[in-house]
């Protein structure tokens with residue numbers, strides 16, 4: 001039982017960077033559009049391609065089962081940002097995502113103590129599954145933003161490998177800790193208020209804190225979604241850009257500000273419900289292997305062979 005719950009926690013942690021029910025449902029639906037018999041493991045192929053494909057920028061499939069064509073790179077350093085962990089080669093995305101990150105970083109630079117943003121993983125040059133780290137980030141529409149306020153934007157490549165972000169959480173994510181500032185809240189509010197954004201994943205204690213502090217219009221809170229992890233960084237997920245037919249959006253978050261739901265997460269962290277007794281008659285869930293190229297949308301075969 002203990003081993004089982006560790007396994008479940010591990011799966012949750014691995015899927016935590018924006019893996020979620022709605023996009024996996026959308027992903028299942030997209031299997032029907034596949035047109036390839038390429039049975040190579042997708043992460044082994046997408047995880048080793050160093051450059052983007054040519055052609056019009058487009059996202060294909062869902063956030064956790066897709067790829068991207070015509071990706072561009074967030075420049076490694078700009079006036080108000082630095083891309084981190086350059087060795088991973090994950091500063092690729094759709095042009096709309098790169099524009100968004102630059103815009104948000106300009107706002108961040110107006111905040112006391114912030115010279116801009118440190119930007120973590122975006123996507124691989126052609127998107128797709130990764131060898132390590134994320135279930136999503138596959139379509140060039142997801143980006144991780146570090147919680148660490150940048151005090152300089154002249155980090156060397158080596159420093160960008162060794163520097164770490166900092167955690168904002170206390171009590172397993174039920175509350176924010178003393179590193180959390182009004183500037184974090186202002187940046188998250190600006191991030192969520194942008195119409196290009198579909199969702200932002202953030203640990204539950206921080207959402208509840210922002211629910212307490214929000215004044216005036218609260219509609220932006222709807223997009224801030226409580227999720228596991230996400231206390232060293234927050235994860236921004238953009239909508240499919242207009243005119244990209246092969247890109248699958250997620251269903252929008254439930255109506256309302258979502259503050260009661262976030263409080264429910266916090267309550268369960270503080271008072272975990274008793275584990276359900278194992279059902280001796282339950283059919284074990286079949287283990288799913290890693291995604292094959294044939295399980296991605298058919299366009300991803302062209303993207304990888306381009």
Ligand SMILES: [Zn+2]
Pocket residue numbers: 017018134137142143144234235
């Ligand atoms: Zn992420």
